[in-house]
Amino acid sequence: MDLPDICAREDLHLLADGVGPIPIWRLDASKKTKFFQWIIDDVKFHDGYASNLSYCVDDHSGRLAGMKSHDCHVFMQRLLPFAFTQLLPNVVHEAIAGIGAFFRDLCSRSLTVEGLHTLEDNIPIIICNLEKLFPPSFFDVMEHLPIHLPREAALGGPVQYRWMYPFERYMFHLKKKVKNLSKVEGSIVAQSINEETSHFSAYYFAPNVQTKARKPGRYDDGGVRPFYHTSVPDIFSQIGRLSGKKREVWFTDQEFNHIHTYILRNCDDVIPFEKIFDDQVSGAYPNMTEARKEEMKQTQYANWLKYYIKSAASRQEHYPTWFEELVGGPLSRAMAYPMYCTRGYVFIKRPGITNRKTVNYGVVVRTDSIDYYGEITDILEVEYPGVINLKCILFKCDWYDPRVGRGVRLTKYGVTEINSTKQLRKYDPFILASQAAQVCYIPYPQVGVRQYPWITAHQINPRSRVDGVKEKEPLQQIAVNEITQVDQSVGDIPLVDIENIELEEIWENAEDEEDGEEFDDQNDSASSDYSSDSE
Incomplete structure (x- = not known):
């Protein structure tokens, strides 16, 4: 009631009978229903990353209840930067997305000096954008606290070592x-x-006796490399554990040739022979284009290498047994599994129709020039015949169009968007399991009749594992480090939803809130076993 005394925004003032206009940041009944339905049906993360947020939706009261601290972190840092893009006016969405992206970047595993300076410059503008929208009663000391957090992070380091969780x-x-x-x-x-x-x-029990301290994790990868009688390349000795009911699959001629060539081109010990092939092709066809050379390499490189190794005796050259078996090619059949655990990830092939509340089939392969986003359709164990019996794990995937602007784009709040209607035209479905990082895809809330074609991709680090850090290489996803300057809204902002002609009964809502308890049993009930954790 004292808003007219402290705020000159007359469009937010209450009338004498205790009613007021509907503000622009409030969702109407239909949009609130769509938002809750989006959380129930479409918001799914990796197994072990967050609790099932659909259990926190209270349809009767129209609110989110029972969220743990970690759920609030996930909601703010992962969902707020894009959730209200089509549900709220753009000026409101940008103000809310700005504060969500700020805490996402601040809570990343690694921080850079330049990034902290950008955060320190952005947060005053973000707070000012919020102050232009929300009434003064919304702001207290907690809304002022983010101003000091970048400076605190610069002095104390990443927040994971200092917070109370x-x-x-x-x-x-x-x-x-x-x-x-x-x-x-x-x-x-x-x-x-x-x-x-x-x-x-x-410690006095035999190593094979399972104790509480030795109990393996839910998705333990075994921790032991495959054993061979001789040293082999790393792609054949990756730590991992296949799980689930296996089945036998047979390759087509196209799949067999592509798998054989792909493994040869991704084996470090075979790279010198690839250069010899390129030199011979360039010498025989000096005017051939790069695209034609790549096509010839894809179709003829494996057969050329096999002939080159067989004729090694005439050149008095000798190669190890595993190399000869590798050049000879894999078997035409492979064993397919539904699940593969490695490097702290659990990869599960994309199911047809399922009621699972988690998604573990999204993958991304990052190269120097482009990032490929896709979904796992099969997990294959490829085997080579011979004495060494080489084995490696491949993922068969469906890929989205990786071209920037057409299939992939990055918003100014660090959210990677994928066009779900655009597919990769080139036939290249297979990758090594060691090359894949895991992502989850979350669509936008559906507002109209047609589904919005762009979906968001979120790369999440494996739980309870921190790999070795290379020089100047951050642990968080690349998009987080691309912090852009926040734009400050200028001009007059209409704070009232002019399309909603109804008035809001402020007095009755206030009495209802006073009658209810601030902390009830439902809010205290745990919806998951997860507390807040670093991402």
Whole structure:
């Protein structure tokens, strides 16, 4: 009621009878229904990354309830930068997306000095854009706090080492030890001693005896490389574990030739022979175009290399046994599996029709010039006949069009968009499992009759694993580091939804909120076992 005294925006003032206009940032009933339905049907992440957000949708009260701290982080950092693109006016969407992208970049695993300076320059503009939209009652000390967070990160480093969530998880671990509620501290001490005793005793059991400390993870990759009697290239000795019911598949002539050539061209030990082939082709056909050379390499390189190795004796050259088996080609059949665990990821082939609440079939392959986004349709174990018996894992994928602007584009808030209606025209379905990183695809909320063709791609780091860091190579996804300057909205902003002619009963809503408890049992109920964690 004191808004006229502290704010000159008359379009937000209440009338004498306690009613006011509908603001532009409020979703009407139809859009709220579409938003909740989008969360229930389309918002799916990798297994183990977040809880099922559909369980947090309360249709009766029209709100999200029961979200844990990690769910709030996922919602703000992953969904807010694009969720309201078509549901709210552009000026409102950009203000909300700006604050979501700010916390996503701030909470990344690695931070750069230039990135922190950009965040420090952006956050005042982001807060000002919010102040132009929302009433003064929305802002308190917590809305002012983000101003200081980039400076704090510059002094203290990444936030994962300083926030309270690891301690909250450990407190939850201690609370589970309480058996006697009248002696809480004593119960924790007694159970902690028992836990330490069991861990100490576990070291005296044989390695094959499974204990609590040795229990493998849900998607453990085994941790042991395949054994060969001789040294082989890394693509044949990747750590991983196949799972599920296997089946036998037979390659067509096109698939066989493509797989054989692809493995040869991606084996480091064979690269010198590829250069010899290029030199011979260039010498025989000096006017041949690069596209024609690439086509010839795809169709004739494997047969040329096989003949080159067979004639090695005439040149008094000798090659190891595994190399001769590799050049000879794989078997025409392979074993297909539905699941493959490696490098902290769990890859599952794309199902036909399923009610799974998680998606693990999205992949991305990054090259120096272009990124390929696709979906796994099959997981194949390719085997080479011979004494060494080489084996490697391939993914068969359907690829989206990788051309920037046509099939892939990046928004100014760091969200990668994929055109789901554009496919890769070139026949190149196979990749090595070691080349794939995992992504999940989330569509936009459907507003009109036709589905929006662009979907968002989110690359998420494997859970509970940090790989070695190369010099100047960040651990977070590449899009996060591309922080752009935030545009400040100028001019007058209409704060009232002129299309909504209804008035809002402020008094009745306020009384309903006062009657209800601020923290009820439903909000305290846990929807997942995950607390906030670094991404």
